[in-house]
Amino acid sequence: MAGGGEVKLLGLWASPYVMRVQIALSIKSVSHQVLEQNLEEKSQLLIQSNPVYKRVPVLIHGDNISICESPVIVQYIDEVWSSSGPAILPSDPYDRAIARFWAAYLNDKWAASLRAIAAADNEEAKEAAVEKAAEGLALLEGEFTRSSCGRHNGKGFFGGDCIGYLDIMLGCFLGWVRLIEKLDLVVLVDESTTPGLAGWAERFCSDPAVRDFMPETGKLAEYAKKFFPKYKNPKMLL
Amino acid sequence: MADEEVKLHGMWGSLFSKRVEMALKLKGVPYQYIEEDLTNKSPDLLKYNPIHKKVPVLIHRRNPIIESHVILEYIDETWKTGYPLLPEDPYERSMARFWARFVDEKCLPSAWKAACSEGEEREKFTEEVHGHLKMLEEQLRGKRFFGGDAVGFLDICASFVAYWILVKQEAAGAEFLTESKFPALWRWGEEFKGCAVIKETLPDRARLLASLKAYLEIMKAPK
Numbered sequence: 001m002a003g004g005g006e007v008k009l010l011g012l013w014a015s016p017y018v019m020r021v022q023i024a025l026s027i028k029s030v031s032h033q034v035l036e037q038n039l040e041e042k043s044q045l046l047i048q049s050n051p052v053y054k055r056v057p058v059l060i061h062g063d064n065i066s067i068c069e070s071p072v073i074v075q076y077i078d079e080v081w082s083s084s085g086p087a088i089l090p091s092d093p094y095d096r097a098i099a100r101f102w103a104a105y106l107n108d109k110w111a112a113s114l115r116a117i118a119a120a121d122n123e124e125a126k127e128a129a130v131e132k133a134a135e136g137l138a139l140l141e142g143e144f145t146r147s148s149c150g151r152h153n154g155k156g157f158f159g160g161d162c163i164g165y166l167d168i169m170l171g172c173f174l175g176w177v178r179l180i181e182k183l184d185l186v187v188l189v190d191e192s193t194t195p196g197l198a199g200w201a202e203r204f205c206s207d208p209a210v211r212d213f214m215p216e217t218g219k220l221a222e223y224a225k226k227f228f229p230k231y232k233n234p235k236m237l238l
Numbered sequence: 239m240a241d242e243e244v245k246l247h248g249m250w251g252s253l254f255s256k257r258v259e260m261a262l263k264l265k266g267v268p269y270q271y272i273e274e275d276l277t278n279k280s281p282d283l284l285k286y287n288p289i290h291k292k293v294p295v296l297i298h299r300r301n302p303i304i305e306s307h308v309i310l311e312y313i314d315e316t317w318k319t320g321y322p323l324l325p326e327d328p329y330e331r332s333m334a335r336f337w338a339r340f341v342d343e344k345c346l347p348s349a350w351k352a353a354c355s356e357g358e359e360r361e362k363f364t365e366e367v368h369g370h371l372k373m374l375e376e377q378l379r380g381k382r383f384f385g386g387d388a389v390g391f392l393d394i395c396a397s398f399v400a401y402w403i404l405v406k407q408e409a410a411g412a413e414f415l416t417e418s419k420f421p422a423l424w425r426w427g428e429e430f431k432g433c434a435v436i437k438e439t440l441p442d443r444a445r446l447l448a449s450l451k452a453y454l455e456i457m458k459a460p461k
Contacts, residue, residue: 037397052340052373065329072335079328094301100308105289139289 007032008095010046012039014223017070018057018110018171020114023168024088026209028081074168075192086162093142096165099158103169104142110136110205111161114173117180130186137194140170144196155199165209172206179224182217185233242271249276249284250348251441251449253402254306255294258395261313263435264278265320273381298305307338310391323391337377338395345370349403353410360412367414374399375423384427389433393426400427409461 009025011018011034025032037056048059049066059067059076064142067073078088089096116129143166147158149159158166177188191198205214215223225231246262246269262269274283274293286295286302296303296312303312314323324331333461348370352363374396377384384392399415404427407414417424430436 067332069336069339072332072339075335076328076332079331093312094303096315097303098306100311101305104305124289236427
């Protein structure tokens with residue numbers, strides 16, 4: 001099929017997983033239609049194209065192809081539109097393995113700790129969740145330092161000079177990270193604890209492939225109130 | 239060349255570890271195998287996998303690679319001219335990756351929950367297992383293997399369904415996968431286990447059964 005055929009994305013503006021796909025499509029300059037989904041009243045199209053998980057994102061390519069699960073979708077985009085724009089995954093097999101390892105870590109372990117902070121309804125639970133999330137970020141800080149050392153100014157991205165797979169897998173959470181820092185009065189990514197990631201986060205959020213998709217904090221806060229009851233009551237946060 | 243040496247830290251009964259052995263053998267890549275005692279992990283294992291401290295860990299060119307799916311893709315990409323593990327077509331590759339994740343995220347946990355529970359709870363979890371197996375079975379679509387005419391990435395990642403699940407159901411006295419309920423999956427499992435490379439890699443059944451029975455006893459014991 002190599003790039004031919006209409007592309008549709010079943011998405012949700014607040015979802016970090018959907019953002020991963022939007023960033024990938026943007027890097028590859030793939031024109032596509034976004035069909036915003038309502039997860040409280042799932043559309044027939046969503047249920048039909050993702051019968052296993054019934055969740056976003058889903059990439060629909062042409063008439064017959066539906067791809068589900070953001071890491072699978074991003075790799076699909078990288079492979080189908082390989083001749084358009086920079087590569088998303090690194091070219092070296094070992095570098096690819098490292099990127100995929102960290103992506104699995106983020107999906108299987110770290111994302112849950114972030115969610116746990118938002119869901120925590122008492123100080124003890126919140127602290128425990130923050131500790132876990134901070135542990136993960138310290139590991140990623142280490143990985144950033146390792147991968148950027150040797151680059152002339154230690155800056156750039158996990159992927160090098162351009163945004164790559166691991167940048168996308170982690171960076172998609174920054175909107176929620178900033179929101180949680182603000183509402184829960186915690187520090188996750190900053191100059192003192194994670195200096196490498198702090199600089200990286202700024203560069204990531206202002207990258208042309210990313211900036212249109214990073215949700216605005218105020219709008220995200222309104223959305224968060226629906227799923228995390230404590231955000232409805234500001235008194236609970238202090 | 240010592241640098242090209244491949245080492246694998248694994249465990250005899252671990253389905254994750256066996257996936258890597260299957261892949262290396264299909265590719266014809268010689269490797270040194272190091273059996274890990276998971277109750278007494280080697281300093282090397284802890285050094286190479288400090289985050290998860292688990293097997294399998296593949297060492298190649300002195301670099302550690304972790305997570306069985308990640309290792310399999312690494313093997314496929316590094317030894318490109320050998321036996322192909324993943325399909326060429328991007329859509330087929332996506333399907334292989336998606337269903338491999340499904341096995342680990344859905345089939346494995348539901349089978350464990352069913353095996354460790356009893357009565358009504360076990361009935362509920364067993365229904366979940368059946369639902370997952372049905373979805374996976376539909377992916378065969380009359381093919382000999384998930385990979386087509388030959389064993390591929392998804393077949394290896396689904397080896398739980400060909401072998402471990404049968405031993406687990408016997409250990410637990412449960413019924414997850416039978417020939418009558420899932421004829422296509424059953425047939426696939428028999429073909430898969432019949433392949434020489436797979437047959438010689440699978441752990442000894444009696445030993446696995448005893449080990450799973452002992453583990454289930456511990457899980458069920460009142461705390």
